[in-house]
Amino acid sequence: MILMDNATVRQHLPAAFPQIQTNEFRGTLRIMVPREQLLEVARFLRDTPELRYIFLENLCGVDYLGREPRFEVVYHLLSFEYQHRVCLKVGVPENDPTVPSLTAMWPTANWQEREAYDMFGIVFSGHPSLQRILMPEDWEGHPQRKDVPLGYEEVAFTFNQDQIYAQKHFAKE
Amino acid sequence: MGIEQKAADMGVVTTNLEMAVNWGRTNAMWPLLFGLACCAIEMMSAQASNYDLSRFGMELNRPSPRQSDLMIVAGRVSRKMAPVVRHLYDQMTDPKWVIAMGDCASCGGVYNNYAIVQGVDEIVPVDVYVAGCPPRPEALIDGIMMLHEKVKREKVIGTEEQDKPIWVMRANLIQVSMPDEKS
Numbered sequence: 575m576i577l578m579d580n581a582t583v584r585q586h587l588p589a590a591f592p593q594i595q596t597n598e599f600r601g602t603l604r605i606m607v608p609r610e611q612l613l614e615v616a617r618f619l620r621d622t623p624e625l626r627y628i629f630l631e632n633l634c635g636v637d638y639l640g641r642e643p644r645f646e647v648v649y650h651l652l653s654f655e656y657q658h659r660v661c662l663k664v665g666v667p668e669n670d671p672t673v674p675s676l677t678a679m680w681p682t683a684n685w686q687e688r689e690a691y692d693m694f695g696i697v698f699s700g701h702p703s704l705q706r707i708l709m710p711e712d713w714e715g716h717p718q719r720k721d722v723p724l725g726y727e728e729v730a731f732t733f734n735q736d737q738i739y740a741q742k743h744f745a746k747e
Numbered sequence: 748m749g750i751e752q753k754a755a756d757m758g759v760v761t762t763n764l765e766m767a768v769n770w771g772r773t774n775a776m777w778p779l780l781f782g783l784a785c786c787a788i789e790m791m792s793a794q795a796s797n798y799d800l801s802r803f804g805m806e807l808n809r810p811s812p813r814q815s816d817l818m819i820v821a822g823r824v825s826r827k828m829a830p831v832v833r834h835l836y837d838q839m840t841d842p843k844w845v846i847a848m849g850d851c852a853s854c855g856g857v858y859n860n861y862a863i864v865q866g867v868d869e870i871v872p873v874d875v876y877v878a879g880c881p882p883r884p885e886a887l888i889d890g891i892m893m894l895h896e897k898v899k900r901e902k903v904i905g906t907e908e909q910d911k912p913i914w915v916m917r918a919n920l921i922q923v924s925m926p927d928e929k930s
Contacts, residue, residue, distance in 0.1 A: 709826070709827065709861075709862075710826055710827045713826070717862070722861070724860065725860065726860050726863075726865060727855070727859065729859065730854070742865075742869075743869060744868050744872075745871050745872050746872060
């Protein structure tokens with residue numbers, strides 16, 4: 575029994591937010607939200623009695639290097655009551671990577687926003703403690719950005735190991 | 748017949764202090780468990796009954812640095828874990844040795860990236876490197892026996908050789924044949 579499909583969301587959403595665009599990808603409804611309206615849209619999806627997306631399944635950052643806006647934050651919401659998923663996408667420009675935090679609405683956003691901050695440098699305004707979660711605190715940069723080099727050190731072979739080991743730092747007693 | 752044999756017949760054993768000390772050190776080496784990844788599984792089976800690390804006096808593998816003198820770093824060390832590894836190494840009492848077990852602990856292995864320390868020798872001085880991904884329990888035991896050989900050559904005043912690491916890279920390790928279940 576299908577309790578709700580994408581058309582139901584598409585009926586309700588334009589009434590409250592007429593400018594917001596939606597599209598479908600492999601059966602999942604994607605809602606392109608400007609970041610100024612993110613809190614309102616999320617609150618609408620959570621509190622409307624016909625939708626009730628009460629669970630934030632996951633949240634992640636994406637780096638589309640060379641595209642404008644460069645970053646994107648993707649949220650997946652689940653409605654237990656109507657057994658339906660929806661995806662929110664928020665574009666984030668590189669020069670001002672700020673997105674309102676959803677921690678007040680869904681506590682599960684707390685650590686995942688910290689991870690997106692750690693890996694991509696996206697700042698979630700209003701987050702209770704936006705610190706690094708995976709990398710050490712003195713780490714510089716954001717490692718999952720596409721412009722960070724992939725390898726960490728040159729691979730040592732027999733023909734070049736002497737030069738590499740001459741520069742490498744080894745621990746002493 | 749030398750004087751040593753004569754003395755032994757009378758129940759007296761003569762030796763020098765270094766040999767006695769090194770014999771004591773090799774036959775009661777207490778390992779500090781440092782299982783960080785898949786190599787830890789091989790380390791556990793090296794301790795279990797099939798391979799039986801207790802033969803070398805390594806009865807007690809426990810994560811308590813104050814009572815250990817051998818650290819087996821088994822697995823990749825992430826950069827966030829690196830201060831912890833060094834801290835535990837500093838807590839161990841002298842004399843102490845380190846075995847880097849597996850490719851990741853030796854040189855970073857396949858993880859040539861931002862998250863993993865490229866060889867545990869960046870943070871602690873390593874005595875024996877055991878190659879393999881993960882190394883079989885025989886390779887680990889071979890590395891431990893190599894370390895024993897090294898400790899037996901140690902002098903009380905210290906030698907240059909003492910600071911040089913050993914690489915264990917034996918492709919054709921003898922495999923222990925297990926009895927077939929059907930037969």
